[in-house]
Amino acid sequence: MGTVTTTDGTEIFYKDWGTGQPIVFSHGWPLSADDWDTQMLFFLHQGYRVIAHDRRGHGRSSQTPDGHDMDHYADDLAAVTAHLDLHDAVHVGHSTGGGEVVRYLARHGEDRVAKAAILSAVPPLMVQTEANPDGLPESVFDDLQAQLATNRSEFYRALPTGPFYGFNRPGVEPSEALIANWWRQGMMGGAKAHYDGVIAFSRTDFTEDLKKITVPVLVMHGDDDQVVPYADSAPKSADLLQNGTLKTYAGFPHGMPTTQADTINADLLDFIRS
Numbered sequence: 001m002g003t004v005t006t007t008d009g010t011e012i013f014y015k016d017w018g019t020g021q022p023i024v025f026s027h028g029w030p031l032s033a034d035d036w037d038t039q040m041l042f043f044l045h046q047g048y049r050v051i052a053h054d055r056r057g058h059g060r061s062s063q064t065p066d067g068h069d070m071d072h073y074a075d076d077l078a079a080v081t082a083h084l085d086l087h088d089a090v091h092v093g094h095s096t097g098g099g100e101v102v103r104y105l106a107r108h109g110e111d112r113v114a115k116a117a118i119l120s121a122v123p124p125l126m127v128q129t130e131a132n133p134d135g136l137p138e139s140v141f142d143d144l145q146a147q148l149a150t151n152r153s154e155f156y157r158a159l160p161t162g163p164f165y166g167f168n169r170p171g172v173e174p175s176e177a178l179i180a181n182w183w184r185q186g187m188m189g190g191a192k193a194h195y196d197g198v199i200a201f202s203r204t205d206f207t208e209d210l211k212k213i214t215v216p217v218l219v220m221h222g223d224d225d226q227v228v229p230y231a232d233s234a235p236k237s238a239d240l241l242q243n244g245t246l247k248t249y250a251g252f253p254h255g256m257p258t259t260q261a262d263t264i265n266a267d268l269l270d271f272i273r274s
Contacts, residue, residue: 004083006056008067012076013060014053014084018044021114022086023272025052026077028095028120029201030156030194031185032059035094038261039268046269053080055100057193059185068196070204074103081112090272091116094257095228096201099123102237106209117218117268120225120254123206123237132205134232141202148195156186163226166253178258210240217244218271220264222252245271 003011015033023043025036033052040050054061056076057068077100081089089112093101098121105116128135147155160182161167167174186194219241221234230248238246247267249256257264 003061004079006076006079008064008072009062010056010064010067010076011062012053012056012080014051014080015040016049016051016084018047018049020048021272022049022051022084022089024077024081024086024089024091025050026091026093026097026100027052027055027058028097029197030058030189031182032188034059034181034185035258039092039257039265042261042265043269048272051080051084051086053077054189055097055193057197058189060188063190063193065192068193069200070099070103070206071107073100073200074107077101077104078108087112088114090114092119092268093117093121094119095254096122096197099201099204099206102206102209102213103204105215106206106212110213110215113215115216115218115272116213117220117271118237119220119257119264120222120228121219121233121237122201122204122228123210123233124240125205125207126202126228126233132232136202136229136232141198145195145198148191148198152191152194153183153187156183160255163254165255165259166224166226168226169224169253178255206237207240210237210244211242214242216271217241218268219244219246220249220256220267221247222249222254222256222260224251225254227254 036052091101098118160179219238238244
């Protein structure tokens, strides 16, 4: 574990375990690097070097009042990769982290990168616009911000209890441990960062970013994702990528890297080794 200080003075916390080809994990909103613990331990035991950082304003990184946008997220990721002098890296991003990976590749280039995977990811664009009529109305994201501002702790119990892991689906047994761990990670971060982050993940258009990427990218998404709806995300991202492969999971929820870790880990391993 360590930290790197960015050009604007933000301290970014990261974990760095093992040796071998690096796999860099970017977490979802409003969580932390801890959300990747299952993947990091799995790939560590497969002989890889695994790295995950806490996004600015999240987890153990600085609770800076500013810079909660995709350009800063990408620049912070670039600061970590440069600080650790990573090469031939595989970048894996979940949800907002998928957007972070896409913006990083488009903004900072692919010299250090071998492959990427985006899981349940927000690109190309979540919010409804004239150009994206199938997106979610702005009111959906306004409501997320309102719940966060009113009672963040309560909101951070409701989201994992319900749609994030699909625990609101008939016959699905909720895991109190997963819910509590989600709440713990969320409450570690800063309310301002999370509030602004809703704008970052919902209103950033990644269309041109996706078109620029040439490395192989695996697009993984569950078709029962209640947070980032499948039809307006994964298939469109895969089509925009120059070297994208779409893998769809029947019935998997948004938090599938946690609830279906065995399947996701095995498919990621196959992709990285191919």
